[in-house]
Each structure stands twice: as structure tokens, then as C-alpha cells.
Amino acid sequence: MDYQAAIEKAKEYFGQIVEEQLRRVEELKKPVEWIDYSQLKPIIIGIIGGDGIGPYIAAHARRVLEFMLAEELQSGKVEFRDIEGLTIENRAAQNKSIPDDVLEEIKKCHVTLKGPTTTPRKGDPWPNIESCNVSMRRYLDLFANVRPVRVPKEGIDWVFFRENTEGAYIMGSKGVNVTEDLAFDFKVITSQGAERIIRLAFDYARKNKRRKVTIVTKANVVKTTDGKFLEIGYEIAKEYPEIEVDDWYIDIMTAKLVDPKRRTQFDVFVLPNLYGDILTDEAAEFQGGVGTAGSANIGKRYAMFEAIHGSAPRMVREGRAKFADPSSMIRAAALLINHIGYPEKAKKLEMALDICGNYERKLVITGRDTGCTGEEFTEYLMETIQDPKLEERWKSYVEQS
Numbered sequence: 001m002d003y004q005a006a007i008e009k010a011k012e013y014f015g016q017i018v019e020e021q022l023r024r025v026e027e028l029k030k031p032v033e034w035i036d037y038s039q040l041k042p043i044i045i046g047i048i049g050g051d052g053i054g055p056y057i058a059a060h061a062r063r064v065l066e067f068m069l070a071e072e073l074q075s076g077k078v079e080f081r082d083i084e085g086l087t088i089e090n091r092a093a094q095n096k097s098i099p100d101d102v103l104e105e106i107k108k109c110h111v112t113l114k115g116p117t118t119t120p121r122k123g124d125p126w127p128n129i130e131s132c133n134v135s136m137r138r139y140l141d142l143f144a145n146v147r148p149v150r151v152p153k154e155g156i157d158w159v160f161f162r163e164n165t166e167g168a169y170i171m172g173s174k175g176v177n178v179t180e181d182l183a184f185d186f187k188v189i190t191s192q193g194a195e196r197i198i199r200l201a202f203d204y205a206r207k208n209k210r211r212k213v214t215i216v217t218k219a220n221v222v223k224t225t226d227g228k229f230l231e232i233g234y235e236i237a238k239e240y241p242e243i244e245v246d247d248w249y250i251d252i253m254t255a256k257l258v259d260p261k262r263r264t265q266f267d268v269f270v271l272p273n274l275y276g277d278i279l280t281d282e283a284a285e286f287q288g289g290v291g292t293a294g295s296a297n298i299g300k301r302y303a304m305f306e307a308i309h310g311s312a313p314r315m316v317r318e319g320r321a322k323f324a325d326p327s328s329m330i331r332a333a334a335l336l337i338n339h340i341g342y343p344e345k346a347k348k349l350e351m352a353l354d355i356c357g358n359y360e361r362k363l364v365i366t367g368r369d370t371g372c373t374g375e376e377f378t379e380y381l382m383e384t385i386q387d388p389k390l391e392e393r394w395k396s397y398v399e400q401s
């Protein structure tokens with residue numbers, strides 16, 4: 001084996017990656033203003049079905065969204081658009097994580113609600129294209145993945161700020177096999193990338209009168225990149241003296257989340273991409289599983305809202321798609337409503353979701369014919385939203401528990 005040739009090739013490749021990232025750093029240094037939805041008419045909301053159970057649960061979420069924003073729809077303040085073509089079949093046919101024409105349509109919307117999309121992995125019948133979630137986050141610079149998890153009866157009220165464009169995800173499918181035996185992936189943290197997500201977490205804590213921000217890394221081992229993230233975290237924390245700050249390593253953090261005495265003491269979390277991916281699935285489990293958790297992908301110009309789970313192709317194969325739980329997508333819709341400037345409406349929808357999914361549970365989704373269908377659940381939810389006593393009902397459940 002001629003190692004020398006392999007080394008030269010790898011060096012050249014690494015050189016290109018460094019160049020690309022330095023260009024990215026320069027881009028990140030340019031100031032960008034946050035979009036102001038109050039100034040927009042219409043706010044264009046794209047609905048992306050995705051694949052697997054995606055189109056089923058997206059349709060239910062859309063119905064709820066249209067109902068919640070009925071006045072705005074009527075007055076022309078918001079407009080809905082369907083975006084087709086983000087299916088695994090089309091992505092595979094074009095060998096692109098997001099086909100160009102689809103990306104163009106997405107970019108014409110201010111915000112999107114996206115159903116889950118299949119992420120191919122080695123060995124699948126699909127080409128091993130990059131996850132379209134990951135590409136969309138990067139192409140639209142959706143740097144903040146905000147994932148709330150609330151279980152009022154357990155005293156859990158967490159908000160995760162997962163960095164969404166860097167870390168172990170940044171290179172997507174650009175890892176390299178230097179030889180048959182030696183594989184590399186890359187993990188990147190930039191000062192600008194770390195700073196913007198950490199600042200957003202602290203700003204959120206300040207605005208929402210949250211007590212504490214917890215930084216999660218593995219900086220004792222992954223010293224350079226996580227070390228940078230942690231250092232910048234403590235640096236920024238100094239600008240928010242009223243907010244307590246602490247930091248945990250990801251391993252012990254996953255353990256502390258299952259400790260009922262400790263976990264209620266956590267509040268806002270900020271963490272690099274992969275750790276955020278893992279911890280938010282664990283956290284969602286306390287709320288009833290990933291099927292109940294929504295996720296906001298926020299950038300300064302665009303925002304995308306989605307479920308935190310995958311497309312469950314098996315449910316479709318087994319004819320169970322209509323039993324898929326739409327709660328995650330409807331939670332995502334609530335995050336969308338809040339993000340574009342209607343926090344009262346979002347709160348109402350969340351209360352109804354709590355009542356139907358966690359407290360009253362007149363209908364229960366099991367993912368099979370042992371439970372209700374997504375449509376029946378949505379019907380139940382719509383009735384609950386329209387109850388004039390919604391807030392009293394919600395409060396009495398929370399107080400009882």
C-alpha cells in the first residue's frame with residue numbers, strides 16, 4: 001500500500017475543507033438582522049409533507065394551524081403553500097438531499113412546517129445522500145434547534161438550545177476513507193457559531209425569566225472543539241449576571257436526567273449538535289416519547305418547524321400510518337405560531353395538547369389499531385381548543401397533579 005499517495009490526497013482534501021470553513025467563518029462575521037414578522041404581509045408558511053408517516057401527520061398539523069390562524073388567513077396576513085418533492089423517492093432519483101427546485105420553493109417561504117423525511121444510511125436501498133434535515137438546517141442557516149420539553153406533573157420544564165449547523169454534523173457526508181482501514185469524520189466548532197447559539201439561549205433565559213442555563217459538552221475529552229464551546233459559554237454568561245450558569249459532561253448529564261430529584265433543577269440547556277440530538281430524544285421520553293415533541297429550527301432569515309422523530313416507514317409498510325401520532329407535528333405548529341408573533345394562540349394550542357395527550361386522554365394513540373387514529377385525535381384536539389373553559393380545565397389538571 002502506498003501510504004504516501006493516500007496521505008497527500010488526504011492533505012489536499014483537508015486543505016479544501018479548511019478553506020471552505022474559513023470562508024464560512026467570514027460569512028458568519030457579517031452582521032445579519034433578524035427577520036421581523038410583524039412587518040411582513042403575507043407571512044408565507046410552507047407545508048412540507050416529507051415521507052413515510054410525514055404526509056399523514058403534516059395534514060393534521062396543517063388543519064390545526066389553519067384553524068388557529070383563521071383570522072390571519074382571512075386578512076391576508078398569512079398564506080399557506082404546499083411544497084412537494086421532498087420525498088425519499090425524488091431525493092434519491094435526483095441524488096440530492098434537497099433537490100434544487102424544492103430548495104428554491106422552500107426559500108420563497110418565510111417559515112415551513114416539515115414532516116419527517118427518511119435519512120438513508122449505509123446498506124439502505126437508497127443512495128447514501130445526506131439527511132435532508134441536516135442540509136436544510138445548513139442551507140438556510142437555521143443555527144438554533146430549540147426543543148422544549150414540559151411535564152408539569154413532574155416539575156419538568158426544559159428548553160434545549162441545540163447548535164444546529166456545526167459540531168459533528170457540519171460536514172454532512174464529507175467524511176473520508178483515507179485507506180480501506182482508516183476513516184475520518186470531522187467535527188467543527190467556530191467562535192461565531194458557538195457564540196450565536198449560546199447568546200440565544202441566554203437571551204431566551206433573560207426574556208423568559210428563567211433561572212439557569214446549563215452548558216453540556218465533553219470538554220474533558222474532546223478538548224479543542226468542546227473546550228471552545230464551553231469557554232465561550234462561560235465568557236457570555238458574564239453578560240447575564242442574573243442567570244445562574246453551570247456545565248455538565250454529556251455522559252453524566254444523560255444520567256442526571258433520569259434522576260427525579262436532580263432533573264427538576266435544570267432549566268435551559270445549550271449544547272453542541274450531536275449531544276443535543278441525543279439528549280433531546282431522552283428528554284422527550286419523559287413527556288411521552290419523541291412522538292410528542294416538536295422542534296423549532298431557527299435562523300435569522302428562515303425558520304423551519306418539525307417533529308423530532310423520523311418517518312417511521314415501517315408503520316406505512318404495515319398499514320399503520322393512519323394511527324401515527326400527530327402530536328409532535330402539532331407541537332411544532334404551536335412553536336411556529338409562537339415564533340411568527342402569536343404567543344397567546346400558541347399557548348392555547350399547547351394547553352389543548354397537554355389536556356388531550358397528557359391529562360384527560362379521552363382518546364389515546366398507540367400507533368396501532370388498539371388506539372385512535374391521528375384524525376380522531378385531531379378532532380378531539382380541535383374540540384378541546386374551542387372549549388371556552390380551556391384554560392380553567394388546563395389549570396385544574398396541572399394543580400391536581
Ligand code: IPM
Pocket residue numbers: 119131133134277307308309310
Ligand atoms: C433530529 C433527527 C435528525 C438529527 C436526523 C434525522 C438527521 O434525529 O432532528 O433530531 O440527527 O438531527
Ligand code: MG
Pocket residue numbers: 277278281308
Ligand atoms: Mg434526533
